[in-house]
Amino acid sequence: MSIFLCDSYYEDVPTLDEVKHEISDIVGLREVKNQLETILEKIIDAEKDASDGFRVVPPKPFHMVFVGNNGTGKSTVARVLGKLFYLSGALSSYTVTEMQGNQKMKGAEGGVLLVNIDEEDPINPKTVDKIISAMDEGDSSIIFAGNQRALNQYMKFNNELYKRFSARLQFDDLTxxxxxxxxxxxxxxxxxxxxxxxxxxxxxxxxxxxxxxxxxxxxxxxxxxxxxxxxxxxxxxxxxxxxxxxxxxxxxxxxxxxxxxxxxxxxxxxxx
Incomplete structure (x- = not known):
């Protein structure tokens, strides 16, 4: 059951210092924060290498699964990741576009597409095909988000989609x-x-x-x-x-x- 939904997040052009502060400002989610900080450090190292004259190849965007209940910070972390991918050169945009799984496919505009999975609102097969095509094109990062039951139920019948995800982040309930x-x-x-x-x-x-x-x-x-x-x-x-x-x-x-x-x-x- 998904109650809250926002189409797109548009924010000011990010800087590394601002993103670093955003990560430190996240409450809870210790493991998730550790992974965000690791990505941040890699970007800082790459910028240093570039300033020292070394050739730096931007990473390719990858696709992820966020597992957690409503209100555990999945959208917040998606926005941080969008900025990190943009700053690393992996994405051309830091915009996060959010959609409900049963909606018509939305364009991610070179940024992040956050797809909310709901047990009661399954994704249309045609939309799945379009999402897979977007994943293969590699211009955007696709994140599927939902609770454990909804994601397990959905991925069980969508192996072609599931095998395209490179990482899984767990969002625990807040104390x-x-x-x-x-x-x-x-x-x-x-x-x-x-x-x-x-x-x-x-x-x-x-x-x-x-x-x-x-x-x-x-x-x-x-x-x-x-x-x-x-x-x-x-x-x-x-x-x-x-x-x-x-x-x-x-x-x-x-x-x-x-x-x-x-x-x-x-x-x-x-x-x-």
Whole structure:
């Protein structure tokens, strides 16, 4: 079951320093971060070799499988990979285009095509053929993403597709502490277009306290289905509580109510 979908991500032209910061800013996913850092170091080494006069041959783009539930960071990592492949010279674009598996084939424009696999929405065979052709052309990097069951079920009947993947990354569910850390990062972001614009957390909203509230209020099965996708609605609900009071400070009690109300909204949405 896929709930969230975005067609394309367009960002500013990346630099190695910016991508390095993005990788370090990812919460959890230790093994995935290690692999991203390895790719980053190879790019840095290649740039050094080029500056020293050595001939550097850009790597070829490769195709990957991302295994994990909703909200575990698959789209975030796809965007980082797109930038890394672009900076290495493997891809001509750093744009990430995202599509649902049952949609008409989208062009990746020389960047990354992220295909979300859903058990309830199988890919049309004609679309599979077009994806395989795109993989063989080698102008783009194709990433298939979904939970373990959906991917296993799909790949079992699509060997021609499966054998074209070169790497598999595992995205584990986020712990309550990791969800708390992401919640704090969202709250600390500045800018008019940020979710928390004009609002800020009180000092009582520590990682430890937020972790405890999430553990007590959010059902484990709901958290494993949505992970970080839960958090925006929880912040919106917490802001409503503070706003009713006529304040821009979100106290721990406000956040607790926001977390509870946000969880209830998704429980109702998913018929829990």
């Amino acid at each position: 309550c502490e990791e969800l708390a850390m992401i919640l704090q990062k969202k709250a600390n972001k500045k800018g008019e277009d940020n979710l928390m614009c004009g609002f800020e957390f009180d000092a009582s909203c520590s990682t430890e306290n937020i972790t405890q509230i999430i553990a007590e209020i959010v059902p484990g099965n709901l958290s494993s289905i949505l992970n970080a996708h839960l958090l925006d609605q929880m912040l919106i609900e917490a802001k409503k509580v503070a706003d009713k009071r006529g304040e821009k400070i979100i106290y721990l009690r406000d956040l607790g109510i926001g977390i509870q109300n946000g969880a209830q909204i998704y429980k109702s949405l998913l018929n829990f």
